[in-house]
Amino acid sequence: MTILVTGAAGNVGRYVVDYLVQAGQRVRALTRDPENTNFPEGVEVVYGDLTVPASLGPALNGVTSMHLITFTSEGYGPLQTGREIVKLAKEAGVQKTTVLWSGTNGPVEQAVEDSGLEWTFLQPTPEFMSNALLWAESIRSEGVVREPFGDSLDAMIHPADVGSVAATALTTSGHAGKIYTLTGPEVLTISGKVRTISAAIGRHIDFVELTEEQARERMRKKGADEETIDFVIGWHANPPKSAYTVVPTVEQVTGHPARTFARWVSEHVQHFNNP
Numbered sequence: 001m002t003i004l005v006t007g008a009a010g011n012v013g014r015y016v017v018d019y020l021v022q023a024g025q026r027v028r029a030l031t032r033d034p035e036n037t038n039f040p041e042g043v044e045v046v047y048g049d050l051t052v053p054a055s056l057g058p059a060l061n062g063v064t065s066m067h068l069i070t071f072t073s074e075g076y077g078p079l080q081t082g083r084e085i086v087k088l089a090k091e092a093g094v095q096k097t098t099v100l101w102s103g104t105n106g107p108v109e110q111a112v113e114d115s116g117l118e119w120t121f122l123q124p125t126p127e128f129m130s131n132a133l134l135w136a137e138s139i140r141s142e143g144v145v146r147e148p149f150g151d152s153l154d155a156m157i158h159p160a161d162v163g164s165v166a167a168t169a170l171t172t173s174g175h176a177g178k179i180y181t182l183t184g185p186e187v188l189t190i191s192g193k194v195r196t197i198s199a200a201i202g203r204h205i206d207f208v209e210l211t212e213e214q215a216r217e218r219m220r221k222k223g224a225d226e227e228t229i230d231f232v233i234g235w236h237a238n239p240p241k242s243a244y245t246v247v248p249t250v251e252q253v254t255g256h257p258a259r260t261f262a263r264w265v266s267e268h269v270q271h272f273n274n275p
């Protein structure tokens with residue numbers, strides 16, 4: 001009874017691994033870089049690239065359940081290999097899967113829905129709290145955060161809560177065919193998030209609101225393509241209601257309330273303080 005976790009070294013996957021280990025499950029972690037991982041003792045680490053389904057044989061051998069990501073870091077586009085991955089998983093004996101949604105239904109979601117596998121979709125609709133790590137360098141070096149749309153609303157979610165829901169769905173019954181929309185417990189603006197970090201480090205942080213064009217230019221300089229820029233800017237300029245509407249799913253599924261941003265900051269405060 002091995003559970004395969006894809007994206008195991010990622011923001012959500014590392015927590016899926018942790019919760020499954022805590023629940024006493026046998027866990028196999030998939031990564032393209034097995035030499036550079038730091039998983040809890042007892043986790044089996046295997047190489048596999050989801051864009052190359054033929055590489056997944058050893059990872060899927062003996063697996064009965066899995067946690068699936070639906071994107072690839074290259075370009076952050078949806079994985080185009082959903083059908084092949086799901087076919088191989090079924091042939092290997094996988095019966096149950098959780099699926100981490102990327103914002104749109106892509107080939108993985110479609111293949112899973114058509115597969116006859118017992119599935120649970122996890123749809124974190126707001127941002128992950130871990131995105132605030134993108135501000136760590138400018139907070140440490142200049143005491144500043146620069147973003148557009150300072151009043152944009154977001155019910156950001158702790159990746160641990162997504163991981164906890166995934167582990168619960170994989171290890172308990174009653175989750176088959178469910179689409180879980182997941183949010184954090186409160187609605188915040190960017191300037192509110194900055195104030196929370198400022199309170200935790202005991203230092204004032206300036207919030208500088210970029211214009212939309214400045215934000216686009218910054219993304220271009222980092223190499224983002226125009227389609228990605230349009231998606232990200234559009235999301236922040238005009239977030240969907242589901243991104244700023246708190247829902248109680250985390251607590252309903254896991255039995256614990258969704259974690260606050262203040263808690264996430266307290267767990268990561270070292271990233272915002274100068275050494």
Ligand SMILES: NC(=O)c1ccc[n+]([C@@H]2O[C@H](COP(=O)([O-])OP(=O)(O)OC[C@H]3O[C@@H](n4cnc5c(N)ncnc54)[C@H](OP(=O)(O)O)[C@@H]3O)[C@@H](O)[C@H]2O)c1
Nearest residue numbers: 007008009010011031032049050051071072073102127128
């Ligand atoms: N960030 C947000 O605010 C947010 C909000 C809502 C939803 N989401 C969605 O949540 C998902 C996670 O996003 P994230 O930004 O937090 O990413 P992340 O977890 O940091 O993603 C990186 C993980 O994906 C794995 N991975 C990427 N391409 C792979 C491939 N070709 N084969 C095997 N593994 C591969 C990486 O494995 P390796 O160890 O091999 O590198 C790594 O574990 C995305 O679908 C995103 O759209 C994100």
